[in-house]
Amino acid sequence: xxxxxxxxxxxxxxxxxxxxxxxxxxxxxxxxxxxxxxxxxxxxxxxxxxxxxxxxxxxxxxxxxxxxxxxxxxxxxxxxxxxxxxxxxxxxxxxxxxxxxxxxxxxxxxxxxxxxxxxxxxxxxxxxxxxxxxxxxxxxxxxxxxxxxxxxxxxxxxxxxxxxxxxxxxxxxxxxxxxxxxxxxxxxxxxxxxxxxxxxxxxxxxxxxxxxxxxxxxxxxxxxxxxxxxxxxxxxxxxxxxxxxxxxxxxxxxxxxxxxxxxx
Amino acid sequence: xxxxxxxxxxxxxxxxxxxxxxxxxxxxxxxxxxxxxxxxxxxxxxxxxxxxxxxxxxxxxxxxxxxxxxxxxxxxxxxxxxxxxxxxxxxxxxxxxxxxxxxxxxxxxxxxxxxxxxxx
Ligand code: HEM
Ligand code: SF4
Ligand code: SF4
Numbered sequence: 001x002x003x004x005x006x007x008x009x010x011x012x013x014x015x016x017x018x019x020x021x022x023x024x025x026x027x028x029x030x031x032x033x034x035x036x037x038x039x040x041x042x043x044x045x046x047x048x049x050x051x052x053x054x055x056x057x058x059x060x061x062x063x064x065x066x067x068x069x070x071x072x073x074x075x076x077x078x079x080x081x082x083x084x085x086x087x088x089x090x091x092x093x094x095x096x097x098x099x100x101x102x103x104x105x106x107x108x109x110x111x112x113x114x115x116x117x118x119x120x121x122x123x124x125x126x127x128x129x130x131x132x133x134x135x136x137x138x139x140x141x142x143x144x145x146x147x148x149x150x151x152x153x154x155x156x157x158x159x160x161x162x163x164x165x166x167x168x169x170x171x172x173x174x175x176x177x178x179x180x181x182x183x184x185x186x187x188x189x190x191x192x193x194x195x196x197x198x199x200x201x202x203x204x205x206x207x208x209x210x211x212x213x214x215x216x217x218x219x220x221x222x223x224x225x226x227x228x229x230x231x232x233x234x235x236x237x238x239x240x241x242x243x244x245x246x247x248x249x250x251x252x253x254x255x256x257x258x259x260x261x262x263x264x
Numbered sequence: 265x266x267x268x269x270x271x272x273x274x275x276x277x278x279x280x281x282x283x284x285x286x287x288x289x290x291x292x293x294x295x296x297x298x299x300x301x302x303x304x305x306x307x308x309x310x311x312x313x314x315x316x317x318x319x320x321x322x323x324x325x326x327x328x329x330x331x332x333x334x335x336x337x338x339x340x341x342x343x344x345x346x347x348x349x350x351x352x353x354x355x356x357x358x359x360x361x362x363x364x365x366x367x368x369x370x371x372x373x374x375x376x377x378x379x380x381x382x383x384x
Contacts, residue, residue, distance in 0.1 A: 084275050084318060085275055085277075086277065086317060090277070150276045150281070150296060151291045151296065153278060154277075154278025154279075154281045154282050154291070155278070155281055155290065155291055163293040163294075163296075164293055164294045165292070165293060165294055165295055165296035216295060216296070222272070226272045226273070230273075240319070240337070241337045241350060241352055242319055242337045242338075242339050242350060243338070243339045243348035243349060243350035243360050243361075243362075244348070244360070245339065245341065245348075246339070246344055246346035246348045246362045248341075248344050248345075248346045248364075250344075251345070252344055252345045252346050252364045253344075253345030253363075253364025253365040254364075254365060254366065254367065255341075255342050255343060255344060255365050256365070256367055257342060258279065258315065258342075261277065261278035261279045261281060261282030261283070262282065263282050264282075
């Protein structure tokens with residue numbers, strides 16, 4: 001199953017061009033949802049106004065070369081490993097889900113555009129990556145959703161309480177889970193079930209990408225921007241009005257580490 | 265001087281929810297990040313400000329102390345055992361303070377970062 005391109009079998013029923021148009025439509029939905037969200041929430045305006053105001057506090061000029069270096073370092077470390085989430089389970093779960101999803105999306109596009117259709121060859125590599133991506137997303141995502149969500153872990157709400165913030169993570173998980181179930185049932189020749197899971201796969205994609213405006217989807221664009229701004233602000237001395245790192249002797253205080261926020 | 269959260273910085277870790285003695289730091293249902301749900305009931309203890317690993321919580325000053333345009337921000341450096349405050353007044357005057365974190369170690373899971381005669 002892992003080495004089979006699920007879209008190949010599908011192309012006997014659904015023309016390849018329809019799948020390609022579907023993928024393009026989803027990309028357009030992301031752009032549309034994010035732009036409408038930025039206009040409506042005015043978050044980009046706030047962000048730039050704030051950054052401009054903070055710049056007035058700068059104590060030194062950051063040159064173009066240094067800027068490029070900071071942005072590169074932020075991209076590799078802060079964004080690439082979501083360092084904001086600290087060291088622990090939350091970061092690990094996020095990294096699994098993030099790379100899983102990125103692999104899944106790229107593999108979907110590669111399979112549909114390059115390896116699906118009557119005259120096309122098959123690709124074991126991209127088929128494998130498609131499944132592996134979906135599995136990684138499920139591992140990271142379900143781990144997060146059942147155990148790590150802050151409203152469950154720190155606020156002690158029951159895991160089955162669903163709120164609007166769950167729209168993104170649940171739609172993402174539905175895509176990967178139904179995608180895998182569809183691939184499995186189709187590979188094993190369960191026609192009825194495979195149609196059911198395929199329909200659910202399509203619907204969850206529509207919810208995920210159509211719901212960008214209402215969901216946390218666009219954090220994957222905002223958070224990197226905020227990380228870059230934060231590190232540039234540290235470098236130019238404005239530091240978002242934060243105090244400079246303490247110039248303290250080695251044994252200034254006890255400096256105890258915090259426990260997990262679970263004292264309800 | 266009640267507190268508020270910068271949404272661009274919060275990552276929803278829950279430390280402020282956990283520590284707030286007034287139980288007013290809670291997680292927003294739309295974006296799963298923290299907010300002060302009842303600033304009137306803030307004890308102004310700044311436990312949440314000091315606990316936030318992302319410098320996401322700021323303080324809204326009283327008008328007589330620091331009118332609009334002020335800021336009160338904190339940097340916690342666990343590895344050094346310090347907590348620093350920067351207060352910026354509207355006229356641009358800034359004041360910096362650095363203090364030791366004096367919280368006594370407690371709980372089994374906490375590892376000591378530095379050994380002092382006190383915690384040996
Ligand atoms: C394909 C890319 C990504 C996927 C699939 C993804 C997925 C997720 C999911 C499912 C959550 C949980 C959201 C919830 O509360 O329901 C989350 C949260 C988070 N993600 Fe991502 N993410 C991606 C990219 C990024 C990037 C590039 C960053 C940035 C540096 C980032 C930083 C965060 C942070 C800080 C949180 C927790 C705080 C928040 O609620 O925003 N993510 N992500
Ligand atoms: S300052 Fe104290 S009482 Fe006020 S929100 Fe923060 S932790 Fe709660
Ligand atoms: S401690 Fe800071 S980052 Fe964590 S939930 Fe509270 S405001 Fe957000």
